[in-house]
Amino acid sequence: MSDSAITTRQRLLDVATELFRSHSIAGTSLQMISDELGITKSAIYYHFRTREELLEAVLEPLIAKLRELVDEASTQRGARAQADAMLRGFVALAVANRTLIPVLTGDAAVGEVLRSRQDWAAIVARQMQLLAGAQSGMAGEVGAAIVMSGISSAVGLDYAGTDEQMLEHLISAGRRTLGLRGHDVK
Amino acid sequence: MSDSAITTRQRLLDVATELFRSHSIAGTSLQMISDELGITKSAIYYHFRTREELLEAVLEPLIAKLRELVDEASTQRGARAQADAMLRGFVALAVANRTLIPVLTGDAAVGEVLRSRQDWAAIVARQMQLLAGAQSGMAGEVGAAIVMSGISSAVGLDYAGTDEQMLEHLISAGRRTLGLRGHDVK
Incomplete structure (x- = not known):
């Protein structure tokens, strides 16, 4: 992965963790994560193909x-x-x-x-x-x-x-x- | 309530509790409870209008x-x-x-x-x-x-x-x- 891809992946995990804390895991959608980060849902899928992959990370x-x-x-x-x-x-x-x-x-x-x-x-x-x-x-x-x-x-x-x-x-x-x-x- | 209504209510609670144990609460539908008891779903609704009412009981x-x-x-x-x-x-x-x-x-x-x-x-x-x-x-x-x-x-x-x-x-x-x-x- 390029440096910027690594950075995006880490930012994605940080934002997801924050949303999990404030809205619970079940209450957090990929849409909410992409809105918060200002990226598209397909950009998320580039790093994590499923919710489970993101959660495991x-x-x-x-x-x-x-x-x-x-x-x-x-x-x-x-x-x-x-x-x-x-x-x-x-x-x-x-x-x-x-x-x-x-x-x-x-x-x-x-x-x-x-x-x-x-x-x-x-x-x-x-x-x-x-x-x-x-x-x-x-x-x-x-x-x-x-x-x-x-x-x-x-x-x-x-x-x-x-x-x-x-x-x-x-x-x-x-x-x-x-x-x-x-x-x-x- | 009549005696038989009381009995049905208690049997309903017993069956629901058993299904909760074996299938988890989220994994237990009203359909499963009515199948197990051999009564209709509307007979369940007579006793409990919602899943929450049943769970609270x-x-x-x-x-x-x-x-x-x-x-x-x-x-x-x-x-x-x-x-x-x-x-x-x-x-x-x-x-x-x-x-x-x-x-x-x-x-x-x-x-x-x-x-x-x-x-x-x-x-x-x-x-x-x-x-x-x-x-x-x-x-x-x-x-x-x-x-x-x-x-x-x-x-x-x-x-x-x-x-x-x-x-x-x-x-x-x-x-x-x-x-x-x-x-x-x-």
């Missing part, structure tokens, strides 16, 4: 980051340190994308795109395993499930505090849920 | 139960006992409806029905307050948000264990998240 950086976090956490020594690294990384990712994540988790098309990816189920399964690692059996699994869904939803609410404070509280609450005491982990 | 017992749990928890003495009662009640409700709740939380129409009800926002706000009560400020709010969403999602997963074990693990994890120690609560 919006999700791609988040999926890549999550895969990276899973790989990083796996290099830690010991199940508790792995669980803690996975928790801290996931909280940071969720807080950094706090206006986008609630839009994604509530949308049926996002679920379809993720299920269609061969790598997604394995990434989520690894994340769950890492989070569950500090507790045995079902206790670990239940804790990991609460932390993953709970944090994704909790970042979408409004609190009287900064994002930095939210991040600290989410890590503290997540550690308690997962059975990680503050003094046991790095 | 399916949600009604859950909303009523949640309101009851909030009222009961409020009668406990002390913020910690209130948080614990609310947690235990909510976990029991979620586990008892574990195949239905994931279907409801992922559906846009459910969100619209709940938002259209005058009482819903107040019930959820009270539930959050009760769950948050054992911790101050933002820590309490973040913990309550994690517990509410996390438990609703966690009941939808499969575990190698019984529903009773799931219930115990959810209560334990929820207590840790909310800062409730086992020996501090009833």
